[in-house]
Amino acid sequence: MLDWDKYTKVANRFQYKAIPQDREDLKHNIILSLANAQLAKDNNGGGQLSDIAMLRVASYERQKYWRAIKRNARYISLNTVIEDGDGDSVELIDTVADDKAIDLNQWLEAKYWLYSFPRRLVIIAGKKVAGYPLNNTERTYLNRQRHKAQKSLVLV
DSSP states (O other): OOOOOHHOOOOOGGGSOOOOOGGGHHHHHHHHHHHHHHHHHHHHTTOOOOOOHHHHHHHHHHHHHHHHHHHHOOOOOTEEEEEOOTTTTOOOOOOEEEOTOOOHHHHOOOHHHHSSHHHHHEEEEEEHHTTTTOOOHHHHHHHHHHHHHHHHHOOO
């Protein structure tokens, strides 16, 4: 004999462990699986499902629900074209900010270099802009200064 009130009470205990818009669906799935388990038990010799057996069936249905949610996770491609606020279409990848990017225009401004960085770095930057090759010590000094600038951009 199917005891729908008991199945509903058990399902009510487990429905709150789902995403709010899926709670009723999970509740109905639990009720149906409890009824199917009772029918299977009746066909195999009878007897009622114990309370512990009902909790196990409900727990299994909840577990099945969360596995399905994780397997059906939706991913959005970064090449998707979206509309920006001005009505233009732009790819999603172009809207992602890069914390490690260095503003090259700011690096090349003479005032910025002269007033905020060591003189040695200004000389190295002048060589780089003019196209002269840098020696090993200049390259390491430049790389060290770049890493310092990247760290300060990330921390800001």
